[in-house]
Amino acid sequence: GAGVSQSPSNKVTEKGKDVELRCDPISGHTALYWYRQSLGQGLEFLIYFQGNSAPDKSGLPSDRFSAERTGGSVSTLTIQRTQQEDSAVYLCASSLRIRGSRGSYNEQFFGPGTRLTVL
Amino acid sequence: TQLLEQSPQFLSIQEGENLTVYCNSSSVFSSLQWYRQEPGEGPVLLVTVVTGGEVKKLKRLTFQFGDARKDSSLHITAAQPGDTGLYLCAGAVASGYALNFGKGTSLLVTP
Numbered sequence: 001g002a003g004v005s006q007s008p009s010n011k012v013t014e015k016g017k018d019v020e021l022r023c024d025p026i027s028g029h030t031a032l033y034w035y036r037q038s039l040g041q042g043l044e045f046l047i048y049f050q051g052n053s054a055p056d057k058s059g060l061p062s063d064r065f066s067a068e069r070t071g072g073s074v075s076t077l078t079i080q081r082t083q084q085e086d087s088a089v090y091l092c093a094s095s096l097r098i099r100g101s102r103g104s105y106n107e108q109f110f111g112p113g114t115r116l117t118v119l
Numbered sequence: 120t121q122l123l124e125q126s127p128q129f130l131s132i133q134e135g136e137n138l139t140v141y142c143n144s145s146s147v148f149s150s151l152q153w154y155r156q157e158p159g160e161g162p163v164l165l166v167t168v169v170t171g172g173e174v175k176k177l178k179r180l181t182f183q184f185g186d187a188r189k190d191s192s193l194h195i196t197a198a199q200p201g202d203t204g205l206y207l208c209a210g211a212v213a214s215g216y217a218l219n220f221g222k223g224t225s226l227l228v229t230p
Contacts, residue, residue: 004161033217042123042207043162043220056217091161105150105169105211108218110161 002026004111006092012117013082021077021114025094031106032075033095034067037113038088046090049075082118089113122146123208125221132198133229140193140224142208149213151184151191156205156223198228 005024013019025032034046045059049069060066064082069075079086091113095106126141142151150169154162166175168184168191175182179202181194191208205225209218 035220042125042222043209043218045217045219048217059217093161105167106218107152107164107167109164110154112159112161 004092004094004109006090006111006114008114009112010115010117012119014119015084016081018078018080019082019116021079021090021092021116023075023077023092023111025073025075025092026096026109027073029094029096029109030072031095032069033093033108034075034077035091035093036088037091043091046077079116082116084118087116087118089115122219123210123221125206125208125224127224128222129225129227131227131229134199135197136228138195138198138226140195140206140226141190142192142210142221143190144210145189146210146212146219147188148210149188151188151208151210152218153182153191153193154207154209156207162205162207195226198226200228200230202226203228 004026007022011019030051032049035043036046037043047067048056064080067077091110093108093110095108123142123144132138150167152167153165155165156162166182171186171188173184179196183192205223207220207223209220211218
């Protein structure tokens with residue numbers, strides 16, 4: 001399909017294990033974002049990639065979290081030594097810059113998310 | 120600190136009723152977007168507003184951006200069960216930056 005895809009859709013792991021979450025953005029989208037959504041909460045920004053620029057990592061909650069984007073396309077979010085509080089839905093989005101007469105903005109398209117459960 | 124406050128948090132209404140969801144902030148946004156999310160899926164973009172005072176209509180949905188670009192509202196006329204979902208507002212403080220999301224309004228429309 002033409003949308004953002006994420007894998008796996010569900011991941012159950014034991015506390016202390018490492019996990020890798022994958023995101024395939026929409027072809028041609030230069031920006032890619034990772035968010036985390038906990039029960040009853042809005043989306044929490046984690047990290048943002050824009051083209052070849054250095055990523056904005058300001059939302060990563062700890063140094064156990066890291067992400068990379070290879071070849072300007074696929075991205076992997078890695079969580080090391082998982083903790084129970086890491087349990088959440090991890091959402092990936094890609095965006096296209098819209099340049100309109102009233103200014104430019106990004107329209108983000110989201111994948112279905114990966115539900116991570118840490119036991 | 121939550122940059123965007125949404126109200127109400129939960130809303131349960133009957134089919135045919137009208138409703139308004141509010142999104143407020145003390146920050147100015149270059150653009151503001153509304154998303155709808157269903158269980159097990161990612162948010163789906165409904166609309167983007169970029170100009171203060173702008174009003175956009177999408178069938179029975181009316182979106183308004185405040186004059187000062189700090190707040191927005193979503194009005195649904197004659198709600199239908201298919202409108203059920205989590206409505207999220209999200210603002211960008213500058214073009215190219217990640218979005219700041221509100222916690223959402225969970226809407227349930229019963230037949």
